[in-house]
Amino acid sequence: MAAVTTGTPAAVFEEYRPLLTGLAYRLLGSMWDAEDIVQEAYLRWTRTDTTQVREPRAFLVTVVSRLALDQLRSARVTREAYVGPWLPEPVDSRSVGPLDTAELRDTLAYATLHLMERLTPPERAVFVLREAFELPYDTLAEIVGTTPANCRQLHHRAAKRLADERVGGGDSRPSASRTGRSGAAPSREHALLVSRFIDAARDGDLEGLTALLSEDVVAWNDGGGKVRAALRPVVGRARVLAFVTGLLERYSFEDLRLTEANGQPALRLALDGREQVTLFDIREDGLVHGVFAVLNPDKLGHLAPG
Structure with a gap:
C-alpha cells in the first residue's frame, strides 16, 4: 500500500524524536539509555524501506518500545548491583516531547517513575504505552509478545499496584486519574x-x-x-x-x-x-x-x- 510519509526519512524521524525520547525515558528512567535506544531506532529506520511504512509514528513507537523493553529486562540485573538506592535520572521536561495531556505529565512525574521500578518490564511497557500513548491492546500485544487479553491484565495489575503503593498498599480503589497516581498534589x-x-x-x-x-x-x-x-x-x-x-x-x-x-x-x-x-x-x-x-x-x- 502506498506510503503516507512526507519529507526525507531523516526529517520524518526528527519530527518524532522528542516523542520517542520521552517514551524511552518513561520506560527506562534513564535519559542516557533512552538516547541510545532512540539512536538505534534511527539506524533501523534508515535501513527500512520507508515507502512501505503507512504510519511512521506507530512504526517508530513499536521499534523504540521493543528496544526499550529488551533494555529494561537487562537493566534490572544491573540495577541490583548498584551502590545504594537506584533512582531515575531527573530530566528537563523540554527534552522529552509534549506534555499536553494529564497522562503524559503523570507518567513523567518523578514519584511515578520511581514506583514504576517495582513493575515487571511487561507491566511497565503496557502501562506507559496504554496510559501515555493510548495504544490499543492489539498493538500492545504485538509489542510485548503476548495476547490482547493478557495485556489488559498487565495494565490492570500495573495500575492497581501503583494505586496501592501510593496509598500505602491498603486501598485498592481506583484513583482519580487513570495512572494510579492516587492523591498527588496539584x-x-x-x-x-x-x-x-x-x-x-x-x-x-x-x-x-x-x-x-x-x-x-x-x-x-x-x-x-x-x-x-x-x-x-x-x-x-x-x-x-x-x-x-x-x-x-x-x-x-x-x-x-x-x-x-x-x-x-x-x-x-x-x-x-x-x-x-x-x-x-x-x-x-x-x-x-x-x-x-x-x-x-x-x-x-x-x-x-x-
Whole structure:
C-alpha cells in the first residue's frame, strides 16, 4: 500500500524524536539509555524501506518500545548491583516531547517513575504505552509478545499496584486519574510545598520541616558510589528529621534554589560543594511522602542549568 510519509526519512524521524525520547525515558528512567535506544531506532529506520511504512509514528513507537523493553529486562540485573538506592535520572521536561495531556505529565512525574521500578518490564511497557500513548491492546500485544487479553491484565495489575503503593498498599480503589497516581498534589500546591521546604532547610527550621513531612515519609539518596550518600532508604518522619539534622550540622547547604525537573518543582543545591537535585512526592494531604535526592553526578547532566 502506498506510503503516507512526507519529507526525507531523516526529517520524518526528527519530527518524532522528542516523542520517542520521552517514551524511552518513561520506560527506562534513564535519559542516557533512552538516547541510545532512540539512536538505534534511527539506524533501523534508515535501513527500512520507508515507502512501505503507512504510519511512521506507530512504526517508530513499536521499534523504540521493543528496544526499550529488551533494555529494561537487562537493566534490572544491573540495577541490583548498584551502590545504594537506584533512582531515575531527573530530566528537563523540554527534552522529552509534549506534555499536553494529564497522562503524559503523570507518567513523567518523578514519584511515578520511581514506583514504576517495582513493575515487571511487561507491566511497565503496557502501562506507559496504554496510559501515555493510548495504544490499543492489539498493538500492545504485538509489542510485548503476548495476547490482547493478557495485556489488559498487565495494565490492570500495573495500575492497581501503583494505586496501592501510593496509598500505602491498603486501598485498592481506583484513583482519580487513570495512572494510579492516587492523591498527588496539584502543581501549584506542589511548588508551594517545595518552596516552604527550601525556606525551612535554609533556616535550619526543624519545626517547619516537621510540619511538612508525613509520618511515613521515606528519603532515598542516590550517590551511585560516586559521592557519599545513605546506602539505604531512611524511613519515617523521626529518622528523616534526624538524617536532615545531621546534614545541617555537618555540612553547609549552599545556594538552595527552586528548579524544574520532570515537569515539577524541585530543589537544587550544593551540599559541601557537591551538586544535587532533590524531588518530592507531595500528595493531596499537603505533606511530603517521599524525598528523592540525586547526588550521582552522572545523573545530573540532562537538567537545564541554573
